[in-house]
Structures are given as structure tokens and as C-alpha cells.
Amino acid sequence: MSELANDRCEACRADAPILDDDEITFLQKELSDEWQVITRDGVRQLERVFRFDNFADALAFTNRVGEIAEEEGHHPAILTEWGRVTVTWWSHKIRGLHRNDFVMAARTDKLAAEH
Amino acid sequence: MSELANDRCEACRADAPILDDDEITFLQKELSDEWQVITRDGVRQLERVFRFDNFADALAFTNRVGEIAEEEGHHPAILTEWGRVTVTWWSHKIRGLHRNDFVMAARTDKLAAEH
Numbered sequence: 001m002s003e004l005a006n007d008r009c010e011a012c013r014a015d016a017p018i019l020d021d022d023e024i025t026f027l028q029k030e031l032s033d034e035w036q037v038i039t040r041d042g043v044r045q046l047e048r049v050f051r052f053d054n055f056a057d058a059l060a061f062t063n064r065v066g067e068i069a070e071e072e073g074h075h076p077a078i079l080t081e082w083g084r085v086t087v088t089w090w091s092h093k094i095r096g097l098h099r100n101d102f103v104m105a106a107r108t109d110k111l112a113a114e115h
Numbered sequence: 116m117s118e119l120a121n122d123r124c125e126a127c128r129a130d131a132p133i134l135d136d137d138e139i140t141f142l143q144k145e146l147s148d149e150w151q152v153i154t155r156d157g158v159r160q161l162e163r164v165f166r167f168d169n170f171a172d173a174l175a176f177t178n179r180v181g182e183i184a185e186e187e188g189h190h191p192a193i194l195t196e197w198g199r200v201t202v203t204w205w206s207h208k209i210r211g212l213h214r215n216d217f218v219m220a221a222r223t224d225k226l227a228a229e230h
Contacts, residue, residue, distance in 0.1 A: 055190045056181075063174065078196075081193075082190040082207075
């Protein structure tokens with residue numbers, strides 16, 4: 001499990017630096033290979049699909065991701081469907097990826113592994 | 116509140132008829148104006164955004180929508196974000212809109228009104 005998963009989010013201000021390509025490549029190695037860096041509406045985001053056997057398990061996972069989001073005051077987009085949950089992390093204030101997003105992605109991987 | 120909200124889903128088989136334009140127009144009048152009929156990946160879907168004051172209220176609504184989905188065995192896509200939930204209903208088996216989707220949309224409106 002990535003060391004990142006044990007980190008906490010730091011305060012993210014509007015003038016915090018967006019991660020550059022090298023930093024993203026470096027941090028992405030700490031996560032499950034299933035995380036993709038995508039660009040949506042001009043904003044780089046970190047996205048992964050998690051699979052489940054049914055809707056109830058998917059929704060339970062959504063709630064666990066919601067719990068860590070509330071703990072850290074950093075909130076993803078969570079798409080809940082029958083048998084799958086798509087989690088997308090990015091930093092709204094800087095319209096891009098911050099180290100916090102990789103911390104939260106690593107913590108999301110940890111939640112899935114505990115499941 | 117729409118009478119549709121008091122209906123239940125009927126069994127939806129793979130050979131059930133997809134609603135045509137007239138039927139959709141007729142049923143859409145029973146719902147909040149905020150429901151949009153969209154086409155995604157060639158499949159007509161019924162989608163509405165619900166607004167909330169924070170993440171926790173949005174996630175609580177997601178769970179209430181999840182409950183009615185489980186009751187009826189008919190499951191939407193639910194996108195949970197800070198302050199908003201986007202609910203999308205369609206019938207996977209027929210790759211389009213069935214009357215059931217309008218019943219569930221009306222029930223989703225009722226949940227939001229009760230909130």
C-alpha cells in the first residue's frame with residue numbers, strides 16, 4: 001500500500017501550485033495502475049472505476065469515500081451505478097491536480113483494498 | 116405531486132417497447148421541468164440535477180435515491196458532488212426510456228420535495 005495513503009491533505013489555497021507533468025508521473029506510480037489522469041473541461045483530474053457485485057455494495061463504497069472526503073474537507077465526484085463506482089479527484093480551487101488529490105486517491109485505493 | 120410518484124415499476128423485459136417521442140412528451144409533463152431528456156452513447160436518458168448546501172446533504176440524498184432503486188430493482192446513475200447530485204434514469208435492458216424511468220423520476224422528485 002502506498003505511503004501516500006497515510007498522509008493527510010494540506011490546506012489548498014487558490015494560489016497553490018498545480019502539479020506539473022513530472023510530478024504527476026512521479027506521484028501516479030504510488031497509486032493503483034487503474035487511476036487515469038484525464039482532462040475534463042480543461043481541468044486535469046484523477047479517475048478510477050471500482051467494480052462491485054451489486055448496487056448495494058457500490059453505494060456502500062460511495063459512502064466510505066464520502067466519509068474520508070468529509071474528514072479531509074476535500075470532495076471528489078462519485079458516480080454510483082449498479083456494480084461500479086467511478087471516483088474522480090481534483091482540486092477545484094486550482095482547477096487542476098494538487099498533491100492532495102493523490103493522497104486522497106491512495107486513501108481510496110486503501111478503502112477498496114479493505115473492502 | 117405527480118400521480119406517477121405513487122406508481123410502481125413493472126417488470127421490464129428486453130423486448131419491452133421503448134417509449135416514442137409522443138409518449139415521452141406526455142410523461143415528461145408529469146415531472147419537474149428540471150428533468151432533461153438527453154442522449155448519451157446513443158441511449159435516451161432522463162437526467163436532473165438536485166442542489167444541496169453541502170456534501171453531506173448531497174450524499175444523504177444519494178442514499179435515499181439508492182433506497183428506492185433497491186426497492187424497485189431499477190437502478191440509476193447517481194453522480195454525487197459537493198452541493199449537487201445528478202440523477203440519471205434509463206432502462207438498460209431496452210437501451211432507452213421505459214415508463215418505469217418516469218415513475219422513478221417522479222419518485223425522485225418526491226424524495227427531493229420531502230427533503
